[in-house]
Structure formats: C-alpha cells, structure tokens
Amino acid sequence: MNKAKRKTVIAGNWKMNMTPGEGVSFVNKLKEIVKNQNNCGIVVCVPDIDMQSVSEALKDSNIKLGAQNAHWELSGAFTGETSVNMLKAFNTEYVIIGHSERRQFFGEINLSVNKRLKTIIGSGLKAIVCVGELLDERELGITTEIVSLQTKIALKDVAPEQMKNVIIAYEPVWAIGTGKTATAEEANRVNGIIRGVIEDLYNKDIAEATTIQYGGSMNAANAKELLSKENVDGGLIGGASLKHEDFAAIIAAAQ
Numbered sequence: 001m002n003k004a005k006r007k008t009v010i011a012g013n014w015k016m017n018m019t020p021g022e023g024v025s026f027v028n029k030l031k032e033i034v035k036n037q038n039n040c041g042i043v044v045c046v047p048d049i050d051m052q053s054v055s056e057a058l059k060d061s062n063i064k065l066g067a068q069n070a071h072w073e074l075s076g077a078f079t080g081e082t083s084v085n086m087l088k089a090f091n092t093e094y095v096i097i098g099h100s101e102r103r104q105f106f107g108e109i110n111l112s113v114n115k116r117l118k119t120i121i122g123s124g125l126k127a128i129v130c131v132g133e134l135l136d137e138r139e140l141g142i143t144t145e146i147v148s149l150q151t152k153i154a155l156k157d158v159a160p161e162q163m164k165n166v167i168i169a170y171e172p173v174w175a176i177g178t179g180k181t182a183t184a185e186e187a188n189r190v191n192g193i194i195r196g197v198i199e200d201l202y203n204k205d206i207a208e209a210t211t212i213q214y215g216g217s218m219n220a221a222n223a224k225e226l227l228s229k230e231n232v233d234g235g236l237i238g239g240a241s242l243k244h245e246d247f248a249a250i251i252a253a254a255q
C-alpha cells in the first residue's frame with residue numbers, strides 16, 4: 001500500500017456549534033494560520049445556517065467548505081432537510097454522512113447512508129462516509145464485521161469512477177467526544193480492513209487511492225502519531241476543530 005497515492009484530508013466537524021458570526025471570525029483566524037499548508041486538504045463542515053457567511057469568508061483561501069448531512073432527494077416535501085443543490089449554492093465541496101450522532105439520535109441507517117451517498121456524489125460533491133463500531137460491538141470482538149458491513153452497504157451501487165469522490169472516516173463510536181482515542185496501531189489496523197473491503201468491492205488501485213480518515217478524539221497531541229500510519233489518511237475532528245490553534249496544529253501534523 002502506498003500513502004502517496006491518496007490525499008490526506010483534515011476535516012473539522014463543528015456539529016451544532018458556532019453562530020454565523022462566530023464561524024466567520026473563526027475561519028478568518030484559521031485561514032491566516034494555515035495559508036501556507038498545501039500538502040493536505042483542509043475542510044470545515046459547518047451547520048447549514050453558517051454556510052453563506054462562512055463560504056464568503058473562505059473565498060480565496062485554501063480551506064474548503066463542508067456540510068454535516070444532505071438529503072437523498074433533490075427537492076420536495078421534506079421539512080427541515082437540506083438538498084445538495086442548496087449546499088452547492090454556497091460552494092460546498094464536502095458532505096459528512098452517516099455520522100454516529102446521526103445514527104444514534106436521528107435514525108440514520110446504513111441504507112439511508114447509501115441513498116445519501118449516491119445523491120451527493122451524483123451531484124459532483126465529495127462525501128465523507130462515517131463508519132465505526134459501538135463499545136459493545138468492540139467488546140464482542142465484531143469490529144471488523146461492523147465496519148465491513150457499514151462500508152459495503154454505504155458503497156452499494158457506487159460506480160468505480162465515483163470512488164474518487166468518496167472518503168471513508170473510521171470513527172469508533174466510543175472514541176467520539178470522549179477523550180478516548182484508538183491507538184495509532186488500532187486505527188491503522190481497522191483502516192486497513194476498510195481498505196481491504198474497498199479492494200474486494202473494486203480493485204487494488206481504487207483501494208490505494210481512497211482516503212480513509214480516522215476520527216475520535218484526535219487532537220493536537222495525538223495527531224502526529226495517528227497520521228504517521230500507513231492507512232490513516234487524515235482526520236475527521238470534532239471538539240479540537242472548534243479551537244483554531246488546535247485545529248491548525250493537527251493540520252500542521254499532517255504536512
């Protein structure tokens with residue numbers, strides 16, 4: 001496997017944090033600090049209500065805009081939802097789907113992740129597809145089965161040429177927002193399992209070219225070790241993406 005064949009992407013997930021004004025002052029500080037960091041993709045996935053103002057603030061910067069979800073239909077009677085065309089109106093490039101908080105609190109299932117994925121990449125956006133096991137599943141020794149199943153269902157009917165717009169984020173649920181991180185070896189091992197699933201579904205070239213991030217309490221202190229691993233091609237970062245110094249330190253660790 002060859003890390004040079006794929007792009008490292010560091011993406012922040014702001015979750016339900018930051019008003020539009022707070023988001024703009026945050027990215028104004030961040031873009032100054034990271035303006036010369038060009039060896040990895042940098043993304044901020046913001047609440048929909050922040051899109052317009054943050055998109056303006058990011059113009060002419062090396063930071064890309066992302067969303068935290070998108071509906072699988074292009075329009076219609078779906079109260080409270082956001083379509084990919086609405087996101088594209090603000091130059092959004094990335095959309096997180098299947099985040100464990102969506103699965104836990106909003107009824108997201110593997111098949112709906114697959115429907116979202118096909119609409120997102122079909123519209124030319126890039127998707128960050130989250131997979132990961134619960135603590136109970138880890139303790140039962142079924143991490144491999146869970147992440148393999150989630151990855152396979154998410155990728156159902158996704159064509160080989162569309163895989164260039166798919167990022168997988170391995171996010172063990174027990175590590176999200178808890179301060180507990182998978183060891184770098186374990187993150188590398190599970191990311192390698194996911195890469196193997198992609199190889200089985202497609203081929204070795206596609207597997208080697210797919211960005212597979214780790215997410216789960218990644219921070220300024222542990223990022224370097226995690227990101228040094230062969231199969232860890234970046235991070236999806238929650239808490240530490242809300243502090244510009246910490247997020248910038250993770251981006252620097254990826255260089």
Ligand code: PEP
Nearest residue numbers: 176177215216217238239
């Ligand atoms: C996340 O929300 O995807 C995440 C990894 O959160 P945290 O970094 O806070 O664990």
